[in-house]
Amino acid sequence: MTSACSPARFGARAVVFERDGGVPALVAAATAKDVDLVLVATSGIDGIEPTLAALEAGKSVALANKETLVAAGHLVRRYVGGAASGCGRSTASTARSGSA
Numbered sequence: 001m002t003s004a005c006s007p008a009r010f011g012a013r014a015v016v017f018e019r020d021g022g023v024p025a026l027v028a029a030a031t032a033k034d035v036d037l038v039l040v041a042t043s044g045i046d047g048i049e050p051t052l053a054a055l056e057a058g059k060s061v062a063l064a065n066k067e068t069l070v071a072a073g074h075l076v077r078r079y080v081g082g083a084a085s086g087c088g089r090s091t092a093s094t095a096r097s098g099s100a
Contacts, residue, residue, distance in 0.1 A: 023049050030054035039064060048072045056077035 002097060016029040023046055030038045030050040033083040041064035042046040050067050052075055054061050063069065 026050040027053045030059065031057045035059055037062060040068065041065065043067070045071050048075075051076065052079070 014029060016025055021028075026040075026042070026046070027050050029035070030040070031053050035054075037060045038050070039062045040051050040054075042050075043065065046065055047063070047065060048067045048071060051061055051063065052072070055076065056079060
């Protein structure tokens with residue numbers, strides 16, 4: 001039987017909590033070579049640095065809070081091409097270019 005916080009319960013390699021070493025531990029986990037997808041589920045702005053580090057490292061990121069986007073959305077957009085859909089084009093640029 002797996003515990004409530006067991007990585008196996010989520011199909012994950014590891015679950016890293018901020019209490020396990022602070023933001024540097026989150027960044028290390030988010031940029032590990034064997035990580036494909038990073039789920040950032042921190043409270044407040046503590047998720048900004050791990051999110052940006054993961055994106056910079058080419059990882060896929062899933063955000064479970066809005067604080068990262070509210071506080072640093074302009075930085076996140078630099079890595080995702082400005083598009084929430086992941087298509088690399090923002091709605092505004094699509095509207096200006098006349099393409100759909």
